[in-house]
Amino acid sequence: MSVLVYINSNSGIAKSAMEAVTYGKKLGGEVTVVTTGSADDTALSALGEYGASKIMVDRSVTSEDPQQITSIIASAAETTGATTVVFSHDLTAKAVAPRLSVRMKAGLVSGAIDIPQGDTIKVNVFSGKAMGLVKVASEKRIISLLPNSLQPETGGDKCSVEEFNGNAGDARIKVLDTKKPEGDIPLPEAELVVSAGRGLKGPENWGMVEALAVELGAATACSRPVADIGWRPHHEHVGQTGVAIRPNLYIAAGISGAIQHLAGVNGSKVIVVINTDEEAPFFKAADYGIVGDAFEVIPRLTEALKKFKASN
Amino acid sequence: MKILVCISKSPDTTSKIAFTDGNSKFDENGVQYIVNPYDEWYALVRALELKEAGGGSVTICTVGSATDDAVIRKALAIGADDAVRIDCEPTDAFYTAMQIAEYAKANDYTLVLTGKETINYNGSQVGGMIAEAMDLPFISLATKLDVAGSTATAEAEVAGGIQICEVELPAVISCAKGMAEQRIPNMRGIMAARTKPLNVVAAADIQALTTFESYELPDAKSACKMIDPENMDELVSLLHTEAKVI
Numbered sequence: 001m002s003v004l005v006y007i008n009s010n011s012g013i014a015k016s017a018m019e020a021v022t023y024g025k026k027l028g029g030e031v032t033v034v035t036t037g038s039a040d041d042t043a044l045s046a047l048g049e050y051g052a053s054k055i056m057v058d059r060s061v062t063s064e065d066p067q068q069i070t071s072i073i074a075s076a077a078e079t080t081g082a083t084t085v086v087f088s089h090d091l092t093a094k095a096v097a098p099r100l101s102v103r104m105k106a107g108l109v110s111g112a113i114d115i116p117q118g119d120t121i122k123v124n125v126f127s128g129k130a131m132g133l134v135k136v137a138s139e140k141r142i143i144s145l146l147p148n149s150l151q152p153e154t155g156g157d158k159c160s161v162e163e164f165n166g167n168a169g170d171a172r173i174k175v176l177d178t179k180k181p182e183g184d185i186p187l188p189e190a191e192l193v194v195s196a197g198r199g200l201k202g203p204e205n206w207g208m209v210e211a212l213a214v215e216l217g218a219a220t221a222c223s224r225p226v227a228d229i230g231w232r233p234h235h236e237h238v239g240q241t242g243v244a245i246r247p248n249l250y251i252a253a254g255i256s257g258a259i260q261h262l263a264g265v266n267g268s269k270v271i272v273v274i275n276t277d278e279e280a281p282f283f284k285a286a287d288y289g290i291v292g293d294a295f296e297v298i299p300r301l302t303e304a305l306k307k308f309k310a311s312n
Numbered sequence: 313m314k315i316l317v318c319i320s321k322s323p324d325t326t327s328k329i330a331f332t333d334g335n336s337k338f339d340e341n342g343v344q345y346i347v348n349p350y351d352e353w354y355a356l357v358r359a360l361e362l363k364e365a366g367g368g369s370v371t372i373c374t375v376g377s378a379t380d381d382a383v384i385r386k387a388l389a390i391g392a393d394d395a396v397r398i399d400c401e402p403t404d405a406f407y408t409a410m411q412i413a414e415y416a417k418a419n420d421y422t423l424v425l426t427g428k429e430t431i432n433y434n435g436s437q438v439g440g441m442i443a444e445a446m447d448l449p450f451i452s453l454a455t456k457l458d459v460a461g462s463t464a465t466a467e468a469e470v471a472g473g474i475q476i477c478e479v480e481l482p483a484v485i486s487c488a489k490g491m492a493e494q495r496i497p498n499m500r501g502i503m504a505a506r507t508k509p510l511n512v513v514a515a516a517d518i519q520a521l522t523t524f525e526s527y528e529l530p531d532a533k534s535a536c537k538m539i540d541p542e543n544m545d546e547l548v549s550l551l552h553t554e555a556k557v558i
């Protein structure tokens with residue numbers, strides 16, 4: 001079996017890319033990576049360590065035109081004879097994988113959280129309130145892996161990088177400008193997340209949340225009302241109608257834990273809840289709970305982390 | 313401008329998620345269906361705003377059975393001129409998207425809008441699939457959308473930031489938060505929705521590519537460990553030695 005893994009290397013090689021290659025390797029058979037973007041050969045060949053045996057790079061496309069990327073991946077699949085294409089379930093995958101599914105007549109499994117068991121693949125559904133086992137009826141398949149569902153595994157050697165002409169065709173989406181996001185760590189891929197809700201009383205109080213996030217190296221998030229009233233940007237809104245995340249650690253301060261909020265965050269491996277109200281529903285979903293005032297507890301936690309880092 | 317807005321039903325966000333028939337089917341017992349929030353709050357409302365500003369028509373499209381008519385009427389109460397229901401069970405995203413593409417091809421829409429994803433299957437698949445089947449450009453996860461003449465300008469979330477881009481219509485666009493503000497239907501809208509045309513069309517012959525064989529619920533959380541708010545050193549130490557996340 002031959003597996004093709006698509007990676008967007010426009011902003012370097014993300015950890016989610018290493019996860020996708022590791023996943024491809026676990027499927028068995030030969031793993032080829034096809035990529036568009038600007039990462040150099042040294043960075044790309046390091047993907048061999050995660051199990052890729054060859055990298056095919058088409059540098060003709062620097063934009064995010066999904067039709068062009070679809071064409072390149074489809075040509076690469078034909079060249080390598082791959083019957084499985086793996087994506088990381090990120091923004092590019094959401095734009096490209098559905099097109100590719102129609103182009104290749106390949107069943108698309110999006111939001112996979114595990115390697116296949118028998119003929120089914122486990123995915124997150126109901127915004128994380130349940131998991132579904134999906135079976136692909138077509139001969140070819142596309143699997144879009146939820147970030148942070150497995151750890152990258154090394155063990156291989158650097159591999160060769162080949163220029164590839166995937167016949168991208170013309171872009172039909174004309175890019176006028178790209179705005180960089182404010183945070184350094186994109187929320188869906190973050191391993192550590194610090195989040196706060198209406199309990200923080202006002203946008204002027206987010207300094208302590210950011211200080212904690214910086215100390216941890218975490219991304220920041222918020223509850224829906226906080227984004228709706230404009231205290232925080234929309235892209236920080238997590239939950240059933242915001243971003244769904246599954247970090248290793250989710251710290252929630254001043255968030256009640258409404259069912260719609262929990263839906264987007266209960267895939268987190270460890271949840272810490274800080275709330276003045278011991279009856280807050282969030283404690284039922286938490287691993288560690290602190291009944292206390294966020295205005296005191298957050299700075300105290302930041303100090304404790306500083307101390308911990310200094311002594312380790 | 314003719315706008316087609318694809319809507320899906322989804323269980324009310326407070327629904328208890330459970331399964332029947334040996335965990336192979338979603339348990340609809342006691343479940344209220346709503347219009348999928350992304351489809352309603354962003355795609356439908358933005359379509360109505362574009363029509364209000366520039367004229368044209370807004371048609372709602374659902375792939376589903378007669379039991380979904382109630383949800384379609386809810387969407388019609390918010391606005392839209394008419395609705396079409398493609399009469400079949402939407403078995404997977406590919407099947408659903410191909411049904412919509414067949415219908416849209418034959419009816420000449422300038423703009424086809426979908427929500428970012430449904431809150432029950434979270435696939436983000438249907439919009440891109442429709443676009444590919446119709447050979448149209450697809451802007452995924454747009455947070456802003458404007459139309460001038462035959463050109464649409466959008467802001468969309470892409471790897472590494474927000475992209476401001478332009479596309480020649482017709483096009484397919486999936487809509488995310490930021491695009492519009494939720495509208496609450498008023499009494500007049502609800503009354504008017506009862507008599508708006510809801511056309512039922514026959515399904516095309518399409519084979520689904522995937523099936524959901526069964527479902528599982530996540531393991532119940534073990535009890536929460538309470539920590540003294542004065543003692544954050546203990547929390548840090550537990551996160552390091554017990555939870556191993558820092």
Ligand SMILES: Cc1cc2nc3c(=O)[nH]c(=O)nc-3n(C[C@H](O)[C@H](O)[C@H](O)COP(=O)(O)OP(=O)(O)OC[C@H]3O[C@@H](n4cnc5c(N)ncnc54)[C@H](O)[C@@H]3O)c2cc1C
Binds near residue numbers: 196260
């Ligand atoms: C269709 C639908 C979709 C929705 N989708 C989402 C979604 O995606 N994401 C989402 O988050 N919500 C969503 N909601 C809203 C959700 O129901 C809740 O209203 C929301 O999550 C509450 O936000 P909150 O916890 O910040 O605020 P509140 O519910 O007001 O809770 C504030 C909490 O802060 C605590 N607090 C107050 N002061 C302090 C202090 N000094 N220190 C510590 N704690 C303090 C309080 O005890 C309380 O528990 C949705 C709702 C609907 C109807």
